[in-house]
Amino acid sequence: MFFHIVLERNMQLHPRHFGPHLRDKLVSKLIKDVEGTCSGRHGFVVAITGVEDIGKGLIREGTGYVTFPVKYQCVVFRPFKGEILEAVVTMVNKMGFFAEAGPVQIFVSNHLIPDDMEFQSGDVPNYTTSDGSVKIQKESEVRLKIIGTRVDATEIFCIGTIKDDFLGVISDPGAAV
Amino acid sequence: MASMEPFNRLVRLAARAFYDDISMKGDNQPKTSRGDNRGMAVVVLDALTRRQWVREEDLAKSLKLHSKQLRRILRFFEEEKLVTRDHRKESAKGAKVHNAAAAAASDGQPVTKEGEEKVKVHTHSYCCLDYAQICDIVRYRIHRMKKKLKDELDSRNTIQHYICPSCNKRYSAFDALQLVSYTDEYFHCETCNGELVAESDKLASEEMGDGDDNVRKRRREKLKDMQQRIEEQLKPLVAQLERVKNLPAPEFGSLQAWERANIGAFANGDPSAADSSRNSQGQYGTPMPYIGETKVEVDLLGDGVKEEGAESGKNGSELKVLPPWMIKDGMNLTKEQRGETSKASKLDEKSEAKDGKKQDSKDDQSIQEEYIKAYYEALRKKQEEEEEKRRMQQEGDTFVSDSQSERQVGKKYKREDEDEGIEWEEQQPTGNTTEMYKLADLNAEAQESGDDEDDLVWEEG
Ligand SMILES: [Zn+2]
Numbered sequence A: 001m002f003f004h005i006v007l008e009r010n011m012q013l014h015p016r017h018f019g020p021h022l023r024d025k026l027v028s029k030l031i032k033d034v035e036g037t038c039s040g041r042h043g044f045v046v047a048i049t050g051v052e053d054i055g056k057g058l059i060r061e062g063t064g065y066v067t068f069p070v071k072y073q074c075v076v077f078r079p080f081k082g083e084i085l086e087a088v089v090t091m092v093n094k095m096g097f098f099a100e101a102g103p104v105q106i107f108v109s110n111h112l113i114p115d116d117m118e119f120q121s122g123d124v125p126n127y128t129t130s131d132g133s134v135k136i137q138k139e140s141e142v143r144l145k146i147i148g149t150r151v152d153a154t155e156i157f158c159i160g161t162i163k164d165d166f167l168g169v170i171s172d173p174g175a176a177v
Numbered sequence B: 001m002a003s004m005e006p007f008n009r010l011v012r013l014a015a016r017a018f019y020d021d022i023s024m025k026g027d028n029q030p031k032t033s034r035g036d037n038r039g040m041a042v043v044v045l046d047a048l049t050r051r052q053w054v055r056e057e058d059l060a061k062s063l064k065l066h067s068k069q070l071r072r073i074l075r076f077f078e079e080e081k082l083v084t085r086d087h088r089k090e091s092a093k094g095a096k097v098h099n100a101a102a103a104a105a106s107d108g109q110p111v112t113k114e115g116e117e118k119v120k121v122h123t124h125s126y127c128c129l130d131y132a133q134i135c136d137i138v139r140y141r142i143h144r145m146k147k148k149l150k151d152e153l154d155s156r157n158t159i160q161h162y163i164c165p166s167c168n169k170r171y172s173a174f175d176a177l178q179l180v181s182y183t184d185e186y187f188h189c190e191t192c193n194g195e196l197v198a199e200s201d202k203l204a205s206e207e208m209g210d211g212d213d214n215v216r217k218r219r220r221e222k223l224k225d226m227q228q229r230i231e232e233q234l235k236p237l238v239a240q241l242e243r244v245k246n247l248p249a250p251e252f253g254s255l256q257a258w259e260r261a262n263i264g265a266f267a268n269g270d271p272s273a274a275d276s277s278r279n280s281q282g283q284y285g286t287p288m289p290y291i292g293e294t295k296v297e298v299d300l301l302g303d304g305v306k307e308e309g310a311e312s313g314k315n316g317s318e319l320k321v322l323p324p325w326m327i328k329d330g331m332n333l334t335k336e337q338r339g340e341t342s343k344a345s346k347l348d349e350k351s352e353a354k355d356g357k358k359q360d361s362k363d364d365q366s367i368q369e370e371y372i373k374a375y376y377e378a379l380r381k382k383q384e385e386e387e388e389k390r391r392m393q394q395e396g397d398t399f400v401s402d403s404q405s406e407r408q409v410g411k412k413y414k415r416e417d418e419d420e421g422i423e424w425e426e427q428q429p430t431g432n433t434t435e436m437y438k439l440a441d442l443n444a445e446a447q448e449s450g451d452d453e454d455d456l457v458w459e460e461g
Helices: A022-034 B005-018 B040-049 B056-063 B067-079 B092-107 B131-153 B173-179 B199-205 B211-233 B235-244 B255-263 B270-282 B289-301 B304-315 B324-329 B332-362 B365-395 B398-418 B421-439 B444-448 B452-460
Strands: A002-013 A043-054 A066-077 A084-093 A096-101 A104-109 A117-120 A126-129 A141-151 A156-161 A168-171 B083-091 B121-129 B161-163 B170-172
Touching: A002 A022, A002 A043, A022 A043, A022 A066, A084 A104, A096 B173, A104 A141, A104 B173, A141 B173, A156 B173, B005 B040, B005 B131, B005 B235, B040 B056, B040 B067, B040 B121, B056 B067, B056 B121, B067 B083, B067 B121, B083 B092, B092 B121, B092 B255, B121 B255, B131 B211, B131 B235, B161 B173, B161 B199, B170 B173, B211 B235
Parallel strands: A104 A156
Antiparallel strands: A002 A066, A043 A066, A084 A096, A084 A141, A096 A104, A117 A126, A141 A156, A141 A168, B083 B121, B161 B170
16 A cells, blocks of 8 residues: 655765755755665655655764754555555466565465466466466466565565455466467 | 335344344443343344334333333444434424324324424434345345355465475465575475475375364364354345345335325425424524424415415425325325316415415414314215215216216316405315315316316317
8 A cells, every 4th residue: 555654864964965955965865765665664665755844954973974854755655464456476486476566575375376276387387277268477467465464674575365356367478479 | 115024034034143142231231130131132123124214212112121222222233234323303393293204104094193382302313224235234244254264264364384394494475585496396495495395285185283283173174064054044044135136125215205205194294394304403503393393284284285385485396186194085086186176276376375374374373273173074074975975976876966066166166266365275174175075076087177167168068
């Protein structure tokens, strides 16, 4: 799920940037530091949409660095248990398949794949129905449901299922071939 | 309205299936055996299948329940989406309107209770079953029950665990990324690089596992057993759902709409009464029970024509003819004639009716009551006479009575045209009633023409 929230961060700036473009420098550094990172609490920071407030800088003794408290608005992505996501399959093996929804990695184990789909090894390992009408392989797009998330300080990993109504392949790259 | 019985049966079955052992614990109830009111929920639902919109106080009284206790049960059913409730502030008169509607809905008898003026306003709660929603809710509930069991049996939504057969280290699916091997299709142990085995596979392969597996097996059996019992015990309910599926569910509408519809059988003036009660509900500061009540009685006194005039300000489109209960004791012909009368003379008399209405509202309460009494008296007499006439008519002299009454119709209409304003207003009850009775023995063709000149032409030709 996406959220638009306000976060706060203490930014350290090298003294060489002190000048008329201090603020710009601070913002560009913020974007570079924060976008694409993951916090266990808020999820992945997808984009910074604005800077709300930059507080008074505090000079650090000895180094000359200045610490600015910066309040910024950003879009974060945080997967939840029970959420339905669309994801791209990145790897298929006998134990299940891995998929990505943006920055989130999801593993769907084989017991959460419908029983009528069987693993086929080969150059392009895949899960296929007996009549061959549905196939899951690398690059397939699937709709899945999150049944568990593990949130670390820097990483979110999800377990998904496609064994439910309206879940499964939504576009099959193999079909075009 | 759609047939209620299949739906009522559904409610009764659902009540016994799901709410049999629901106990509503009161805060102030002593924790003795007397406090155990299991089964009360079923009783309440059963009672509601025999009613439509009902005031909760009245329901409590007839169930010999404390109103607080009943309210607790009803609130529960409201949350369960079985019951629709409505609350409104109303005076004693507003309550009367509801009584009238309820009586009309249940047995079609006119209610002629004369209430005393009370300006006290209380909040009253009403409730009724929401049949359409009950069907959906029951179906959904059964679906959820079955799905939950099936999911658990399939160990769906459970995180897979893996075990290393050589060093017995356990991993969960969350570790999958670290376990992936790029040399084959399996997960490999981080410490010994052994091929991991999914735990459920292990369960399947060696049935005689350790205690943990036994627990799981027993649980599985329990789930299966539960699944079977659900199928068995809900069979009648499911069958009833199936039966009801293609029937239109009974719909009472909102409390206001329902009262309007049912009180239509009680008096023409219902829309105005309902309106006024809604007003008093909407603007809590200024409840106007008196106005509401006056309107009801005025409408009783007059007939469709006057009603139309009085109403034109609010909802002029309301075009009610004779109340159904009148039709019942009267005749079909009477009703038709009445409808026609209002149509024929409405346009000319609308303005006069309005004037009359103004005067009328100034009239004394007692005078109005007098009128009502006189009106009913006359009506009853007429109906008796009418019966007699009809019998005579059947015996043979249709022709004579026909032409006679024809002329009388003409006379009547002329007289009405002459009597206008207040005169007309006061004459109305009696004049109207006699007219009705005389017209009653007309045959259908004669009635079709409201104008007496037309009548004559038709007669000649
Ligand atoms: Zn190992």
